[in-house]
Amino acid sequence: xxxxxxxxxxxxxxxxxxxxxxxxxxxxxxxxxxxxxxxxxxxxxxxxxxxxxxxxxxxxxxxxxxxxxxxxxxxxxxxxxxxxxxxxxxxxxxxxxxxxxxxxxxxxxxxxxxxxxxxxxxxxxxxxxxxxxxxxxxxxxxxxxxxxxxxxxxxxxxxxxxxxxxxxxxxxxxxxxxxxxxxxxxxxxxxxxxxxxxxxxxxxxxxxxxxxxxxxxxxxxxxxxxxxxxxxxxxxxxxxxxxxxxxxxxxxxxxxxxxxxxxxxxxxxxxxxxxxxxxxxxxxxxxxxxxxxxxxxxxxxxxxxxxxxxxxxxxxxxxxxxxxxxxxxxxxxxxxxxxxxxxxxxxxxxxxxxxxxxxxxxxxxxxxxxxxxx
Numbered sequence: 247x248x249x250x251x252x253x254x255x256x257x258x259x260x261x262x263x264x265x266x267x268x269x270x271x272x273x274x275x276x277x278x279x280x281x282x283x284x285x286x287x288x289x290x291x292x293x294x295x296x297x298x299x300x301x302x303x304x305x306x307x308x309x310x311x312x313x314x315x316x317x318x319x320x321x322x323x324x325x326x327x328x329x330x331x332x333x334x335x336x337x338x339x340x341x342x343x344x345x346x347x348x349x350x351x352x353x354x355x356x357x358x359x360x361x362x363x364x365x366x367x368x369x370x371x372x373x374x375x376x377x378x379x380x381x382x383x384x385x386x387x388x389x390x391x392x393x394x395x396x397x398x399x400x401x402x403x404x405x406x407x408x409x410x411x412x413x414x415x416x417x418x419x420x421x422x423x424x425x426x427x428x429x430x431x432x433x434x435x436x437x438x439x440x441x442x443x444x445x446x447x448x449x450x451x452x453x454x455x456x457x458x459x460x461x462x463x464x465x466x467x468x469x470x471x472x473x474x475x476x477x478x479x480x481x482x483x484x485x486x487x488x489x490x491x492x493x494x495x496x497x498x499x500x501x502x503x504x505x506x507x508x509x510x511x512x513x514x515x516x517x518x519x520x521x522x523x524x525x526x527x528x529x530x531x532x533x534x535x536x537x538x539x540x541x542x543x544x545x546x547x548x549x550x551x552x553x554x555x556x557x558x559x560x561x562x563x564x565x566x567x568x569x570x571x572x573x574x575x576x577x578x579x580x581x582x583x584x585x586x587x588x589x590x591x592x593x594x595x596x597x598x599x600x601x602x603x604x605x606x607x608x609x610x611x612x613x614x615x616x617x618x619x620x
Contacts, residue, residue: 329366341372352376358603359392380601390597397586397598404589405547407574409482411554414577420561423479441477447553450524451476453488454531461531468531478553480536481546487532488546492523494530509544520552 330337344362351357359377363370375392383389390396416423422440445451453476454461456468480486497506518526523545533541551570558573559566567573571589579587586595 329368330371331368332371337371344372345374348374348376359396359600361392361394361396361398363394379599381603382601392600395586395598396600397595398600399602402544407578408547408550408554410578411558411574412478412482412550415554415557415561418561421478421557423477441479443475443477444481444549444553445475447478447556448520448524448549451549452528454529456531458531458533474536476536478550481543481550484540484542484546485537486543486546487534487536487538487541488527488543488549489530489533490541490543490545492530492545493518493526520548523548 332338332341341364344364348360348362352360357377358381359375359379361375362372364372373394375394375396377392379390379392379396380388412421412423415421422442453473454468455471455473456465457471459465460468460471476486476488481488491509495506495508497504499505527545555567555570555573567576575588578584586598588595591599
């Protein structure tokens with residue numbers, strides 16, 4: 247990729263080199279001592295170089311001042327090949343094989359309903375639906391056949407929207423998010439000082455110092471351990487060490503069984519608030535130190551959503567959306583035409599929702615791990 251900054255450096259070097267060579271030819275014809283010639287050549291080239299650097303810097307500053315920073319996020323898309331057509335023989339053959347596999351999947355009883363679409367920039371080239379949206383219902387109207395307008399719960403795929411919004415804020419300059427670097431001297435990954443600390447947006451964020459072993463033993467030495475800053479990029483990369491689900495679930499009969507484990511909505515209709523999660527994080531140490539190893543964290547992404555909202559409000563002012571769902575709807579769903587996507591059920595979309603009749607644990611226990619590959 248072409249780097250204009252590198253080109254500017256090359257221009258400066260070439261200018262100084264040519265100026266120095268021209269001075270050398272001019273001074274060669276003059277009657278003076280060689281040391282004095284060398285000194286004069288160095289001085290003139292040095293000041294000439296500074297003048298050229300100053301000229302380039304002033305030009306870049308003027309250019310930057312003239313440019314207007316757009317509030318819309320419009321990344322340059324890569325050039326792609328012409329999208330295939332559904333009429334092409336190779337696509338028709340691939341569609342036939344895919345439909346055979348999907349029919350086999352549905353006939354096997356593992357899936358009670360599914361909708362599959364293969365979409366290009368010109369529209370879908372394959373779209374099929376099988377089964378019903380709510381197999382627990384006996385009323386045909388409520389049972390509903392699957393179609394291309396059925397809405398599915400995408401669960402943690404929604405984390406992509408949070409990350410995308412963070413990148414959009416970064417492009418606008420509303421947050422700082424840079425890559426960490428590896429320190430050869432200490433053999434450790436170091437934070438870029440321009441990476442935003444989560445405390446910039448959630449000042450009340452903190453976690454208990456020390457290790458879990460020290461915490462469980464109530465070791466007073468744990469308070470002597472320093473706590474590292476946690477950045478937005480660490481949390482988005484699942485390398486901050488924040489536990490998966492906080493407040494921690496209650497598992498009274500562990501290790502006899504794991505009853506009570508899992509996400510809060512598995513056991514209660516009460517969803518933890520940001521204050522509940524922050525209070526829980528403050529009471530416990532991290533599961534591991536940042537950058538030690540990846541650790542999936544739903545709690546971390548809940549905090550990122552709050553940080554997104556706060557950073558966007560600081561950037562836009564009073565006119566900014568007041569909730570995270572509203573922010574994502576305005577900046578991602580609406581520009582992409584995702585009119586059926588939302589974070590909550592509404593009277594308009596609830597009739598199109600696919601209702602699960604079982605959960606993943608039941609599927610794993612009933613079917614072998616290689617079932618999908620048969």
